[in-house]
Amino acid sequence: MLKLQTLTGLALVLCAASVAADVMPSWRDGASREAIVNFVERVTKSGGDDFVPADDRIAVFDNDGTLWSEQPLYFQLLFAMDRVKALAPNHPEWASKQPFKAVLENDMKALAASGEHGLIELVMATHSGMTTAEFEQTVREWIGNAQHPTLKRPYTDLVFQPMLELLDYLRDNGFKTFIVSGGGIEFMRPWVHEIYGIPPEQVVGSSIKVKFEMRDDGPVLVRSPEIDFFNDKKGKPVGIHQFVGRPPLFAAGNSDGDLQMLQWTTAGTGSRFGMIVRHTDAEREWAYDRESHIGKLDKALDEAADRGWLVVDMKRDWKVIYPSP
Amino acid sequence: MLKLQTLTGLALVLCAASVAADVMPSWRDGASREAIVNFVERVTKSGGDDFVPADDRIAVFDNDGTLWSEQPLYFQLLFAMDRVKALAPNHPEWASKQPFKAVLENDMKALAASGEHGLIELVMATHSGMTTAEFEQTVREWIGNAQHPTLKRPYTDLVFQPMLELLDYLRDNGFKTFIVSGGGIEFMRPWVHEIYGIPPEQVVGSSIKVKFEMRDDGPVLVRSPEIDFFNDKKGKPVGIHQFVGRPPLFAAGNSDGDLQMLQWTTAGTGSRFGMIVRHTDAEREWAYDRESHIGKLDKALDEAADRGWLVVDMKRDWKVIYPSP
Numbered sequence: 001m002l003k004l005q006t007l008t009g010l011a012l013v014l015c016a017a018s019v020a021a022d023v024m025p026s027w028r029d030g031a032s033r034e035a036i037v038n039f040v041e042r043v044t045k046s047g048g049d050d051f052v053p054a055d056d057r058i059a060v061f062d063n064d065g066t067l068w069s070e071q072p073l074y075f076q077l078l079f080a081m082d083r084v085k086a087l088a089p090n091h092p093e094w095a096s097k098q099p100f101k102a103v104l105e106n107d108m109k110a111l112a113a114s115g116e117h118g119l120i121e122l123v124m125a126t127h128s129g130m131t132t133a134e135f136e137q138t139v140r141e142w143i144g145n146a147q148h149p150t151l152k153r154p155y156t157d158l159v160f161q162p163m164l165e166l167l168d169y170l171r172d173n174g175f176k177t178f179i180v181s182g183g184g185i186e187f188m189r190p191w192v193h194e195i196y197g198i199p200p201e202q203v204v205g206s207s208i209k210v211k212f213e214m215r216d217d218g219p220v221l222v223r224s225p226e227i228d229f230f231n232d233k234k235g236k237p238v239g240i241h242q243f244v245g246r247p248p249l250f251a252a253g254n255s256d257g258d259l260q261m262l263q264w265t266t267a268g269t270g271s272r273f274g275m276i277v278r279h280t281d282a283e284r285e286w287a288y289d290r291e292s293h294i295g296k297l298d299k300a301l302d303e304a305a306d307r308g309w310l311v312v313d314m315k316r317d318w319k320v321i322y323p324s325p
Numbered sequence: 326m327l328k329l330q331t332l333t334g335l336a337l338v339l340c341a342a343s344v345a346a347d348v349m350p351s352w353r354d355g356a357s358r359e360a361i362v363n364f365v366e367r368v369t370k371s372g373g374d375d376f377v378p379a380d381d382r383i384a385v386f387d388n389d390g391t392l393w394s395e396q397p398l399y400f401q402l403l404f405a406m407d408r409v410k411a412l413a414p415n416h417p418e419w420a421s422k423q424p425f426k427a428v429l430e431n432d433m434k435a436l437a438a439s440g441e442h443g444l445i446e447l448v449m450a451t452h453s454g455m456t457t458a459e460f461e462q463t464v465r466e467w468i469g470n471a472q473h474p475t476l477k478r479p480y481t482d483l484v485f486q487p488m489l490e491l492l493d494y495l496r497d498n499g500f501k502t503f504i505v506s507g508g509g510i511e512f513m514r515p516w517v518h519e520i521y522g523i524p525p526e527q528v529v530g531s532s533i534k535v536k537f538e539m540r541d542d543g544p545v546l547v548r549s550p551e552i553d554f555f556n557d558k559k560g561k562p563v564g565i566h567q568f569v570g571r572p573p574l575f576a577a578g579n580s581d582g583d584l585q586m587l588q589w590t591t592a593g594t595g596s597r598f599g600m601i602v603r604h605t606d607a608e609r610e611w612a613y614d615r616e617s618h619i620g621k622l623d624k625a626l627d628e629a630a631d632r633g634w635l636v637v638d639m640k641r642d643w644k645v646i647y648p649s650p
Contacts, residue, residue, distance in 0.1 A: 055524060132566060176526070189570045199380060200570030201501070202526075210566055212559040212585055218592040219585065221566050234537040241457060241535060241546050243568065245514045245525030260537055260544065267543040 024165040025319075032317040035310050036166065039273045043249060044173050050271040052249060054174035059250035060204075060240060060261065061167070063181035063188060065295040066254045066277050067196060068159040069148075071286045073294060075155050076187050077119065079142055083126035100125070120227075127184065128208055128225040135223055139190045156195050157325065162318045163252075163277070167196055170250065178248070180204045180240055182232035182257050186223075204239045206231045232257045237264035249273065259300040266307055274309035276300060281315040349490040350644075357642040360635050361491065364598045368574060369498050375596040377574060379499035384575035385529075385565060385586065386492070388506035388513060390620040391579045391602050392521060393484040394473075396611045398619060400480050401512050402444065404467055408451035425450070445552075452509065453533055453550040460548055464515045481520050482650065487643045488577075488602070492521055495575065503573070505529045505565055507557035507582050511548075529564045531556045557582045562589035577602065584625040591632055599634035601625060606640035 027033040042050040043057065064070040084094065084103045094100035099118035102110035111118065127135065148155055167177050177198055179188060185205030192198050207228040210221045231239040237260050240248065251258070251265035254277040262274040278297065279288050289297040304311050314321065352358040367375040368382065389395040409419065409428045419425035424443035427435035436443065452460065473480055492502050502523055504513060510530030517523050532553040535546045556564040562585050565573065576583070576590035579602040587599040603622065604613050614622040629636050639646065 055518070058526075185567075185570075193380070201383075201568060203570065207567065210563050212562045212589070214585075214588070219562065219588045221562060221589075237537045237544065237546060238535050242510075242532065243526060245510075245528065260539075263539070263544045264537070264546075 024162065024169050026162040026165055028317055028319055030317060032310060032312050036169075036273070036275075039250070039271065040170065040173050043271050052270065056246070056249065057170075057173070057175040058178065058244055058246065058248040059170045059175045060178045060180040060244075060248045060252070060265070061163070062253040062255070062258050062261070063179050063183055063192075063205075065279065066160075066252055066258075067163050067167075067179070068155070069285060070295050071288070072149070074183065075148075075158075076183050077122070078149065078155075079139070079146070079187065080119075080122045080126045082142060082146060083138070084122065087126065123184075124208070124225040127187075128223040130223055132186065132210060132221040132223060135186055136190050139187055143191045156191060157322060159195055159323065160277075160318070161320050161323045164196065164323065166252075167198070171197065175250065176202065178202045178204060178240075178244060180231065180236055180251075180261060182206055182230070182235075184208075185231075204231060204243045206235075234260050236261035240264070247272075251275070252277065253300070254279065255295040255297050256300050257295075259303065262300060262307070262309060263303075266309065274304075274307060276304055276309055276311045278311050278313050280313050281318075281321065283315075284321045285314060287315075349487065349494050351487040351490055353642055353644055355642060357635060357637050361494075361598070361600075364575070364596065365495065365498050368596050377595065381571070381574065382495075382498070382500040383503065383569055383571065383573040384495045384500045385503045385505040385569075385573045385577070385590070386488070387578040387580070387583050387586070388504050388508055388517075388530075389579075390604065391485075391577055391583075392488050392504070393480070394610060395620050396613070397475065399508065400473075400483075401508050402447070403474065403480075404464070404471070404512065405447045405451045407467060407471060408463070409447065412451065448509075449533070449550040452512075453548040455548055457511065457535060457546040457548060460511055461515050464512055468516045481516060482647060484520055484648065485602075485643070486645050486648045489521065489648065491577075492523070496522065500575065501527065503527045503529060503565075503569060505556065505561055505576075505586060507531055507555070507560075509533075510556075529556060529568045531560075559585050561586035565589070572597075574598065576600070578625070579604065580620040580622050581624050582620075584628065587625060587632070587634060588628075591634065599629075599632060601629055601634055601636045603636050603638050605638050606643075606646065608640075609646045610639060612640075 023037060024033060042048060043052040045051055061067055064074050081103045084100055088094055088104055094104060099111055099114035099122055102114065143156060146155060147153060148158060151158065171177055179192060179198055181188060183205050185203055185207050188203050188205055189200040192203060193200060209224040209226040209228045211224055213220050213222050229235065236258065240261065247268040248265045250273045251261050252275040253261060266272040266274040279286050281287060288295060289301060348362060349358060367373060368377040370376055386392055389399050406428045409425055413419055413429055419429060424436055424439035424447055427439060428447065468481060471480060472478060473483060476483065495502055504517060504523055506513060508530050510528055510532050513528050513530055514525040517528060518525060534549040534551045534553045536549055538545050538547050554560065561583065565586065572593040573590045575598045576586050577600040578587060591597040591599040604611050606612060613620060614626060
């Protein structure tokens with residue numbers, strides 16, 4: 001009987017060890033993976049000082065640069081540019097009007113010169129004036145067919161395998177995972193459930209105003225060319241508050257656009273976890289931080305040390321970047 | 326062997342019958358209860374024509390008049406009035422300024438005369454100018470201590486027992502339940518999880534603008550006296566779209582404020598269910614519809630027959646109204 005107990009105990013120990021090694025297998029053994037696992041074990045250990053009930057285990061993730069790549073431009077801007085090209089036959093005036101002319105001529109310099117105002121104009125021209133159902137269908141078709149301009153792969157191949165594993169690991173431990181992105185909420189919802197396992201109602205993002213209309217063939221929601229909410233920087237804690245109703249336990253981002261989200265999350269009482277994905281791998285992905293126009297990481301990097309946020313170094317910490325094809 | 330199979334079969338049949346009788350026990354046997362159960366069985370029957378995967382089983386519920394009572398005034402207005410009284414010592418000017426004077430003197434006629442503008446002023450004065458954490462605490466204290474003016478019971482006793490059972494029944498069948506209310510989102514979130522089993526992130530409501538501020542002792546969100554979104558009438562489908570990202574399968578309301586939500590829900594493809602709670606029981610609750618200032622039910626009642634929405638008659642369909650103390 002004693003022998004049987006010993007054997008059972010040994011089997012349990014072996015099982016536990018093998019589970020731990022299976023956790024996030026694309027992360028190299030080291031301080032980053034260990035910090036995440038330690039945190040999750042602390043907040044899920046029943047009876048422990050840091051225990052948090054499952055209902056309050058909220059984890060939020062930025063999308064661009066945190067869950068998938070964002071170079072050479074945010075993928076949603078590449079979508080807007082593809083839409084300008086597709087819609088151009090109905091808009092002869094675009095041939096001579098910026099920023100549309102720049103897009104049609106692939107003139108990135110002129111596009112950059114149009115500034116933030118130009119980009120908003122591009123987004124409004126391509127993201128409004130249709131019903132929500134029509135826009136959803138357009139996004140579905142694009143995401144299913146479009147290819148990244150330099151990597152020549154579908155955009156949904158360019159998600160970070162280690163982050164997919166982190167999402168799974170958190171959910172396996174009772175966390176509810178949310179996206180909190182500066183990107184358009186309706187640009188993400190049609191595909192994130194399949195790709196990240198995050199359902200549409202757990203996506204927080206920027207939005208344009210939508211209006212209810214009763215048409216002859218039934219009610220529709222129409223997308224208006226007017227910004228409703230900009231879910232970036234100081235907007236992120238506001239967006240989290242609006243959609244989730246309480247501060248998260250865990251937040252991951254990669255740029256100064258995530259600074260206030262990280263501050264808000266880690267200022268909460270009890271154990272909290274802030275994490276920054278640092279793009280350090282010019283060979284397998286891209287390397288950029290303080291000087292980048294996309295995903296600039298400067299102030300948040302300075303604050304990370306003071307506030308105890310984990311800075312994940314892609315090159316050092318991740319065995320692979322993208323899922324194997 | 327045959328006998329054993331027969332016995333097992335019989336036991337299964339008996340179990341099934343007893344489960345059905347246990348479903349929503351506060352609903353009287355009859356067409357209303359039957360219509361709900363039939364719908365749920367159709368959309369959850371694997372392989373059936375009307376089957377809907379669990380991920381898409383979204384049910385939305387209005388709050389005031391649908392999940393709890395709303396007479397003699399929306400309970401949130403009674404909260405605002407209690408707050409005016411509590412804050413009055415710091416606001417000597419209110420003694421001579423409407424609509425505050427009316428509240429302090431319990432002059433309902435003068436309060437009604439201040440109209441919608443007056444009510445918004447009351448809400449802004451009592452719902453803004455503090456952090457989100459402070460407001461949450463105020464709501465928690467009020468809901469835990471305040472009493473209904475005529476029934477002299479806590480407000481959370483005035484929820485509808487048959488609706489609690491409907492929420493449970495839908496969740497037991499894989500539905501995700503949301504509140505979609507014209508009331509303030511932050512007025513509901515502190516207590517609805519405990520009372521209705523609906524977590525804060527599944528509450529859609531009206532909101533005021535909230536701003537991120539970094540203070541010396543850390544980041545806070547401050548409530549501003551400015552309306553952000555009015556989640557009523559045409560706003561309800563917009564709010565559902567914003568928070569849930571797709572049309573629900575099931576919607577329940579009780580007034581013309583829910584008309585567009587019911588239209589939007591039941592216009593979807595496949596099986597959909599629209600339901601109206603009709604206040605017909607002057608003895609156990611209140612009786613009101615077309616002429617009421619609170620919870621006016623007129624157009625939606627006219628449309629119910631054409632569109633096949635279930636009209637639940639409180640007096641006829643419900644064995645009890647409130648949970649037993």
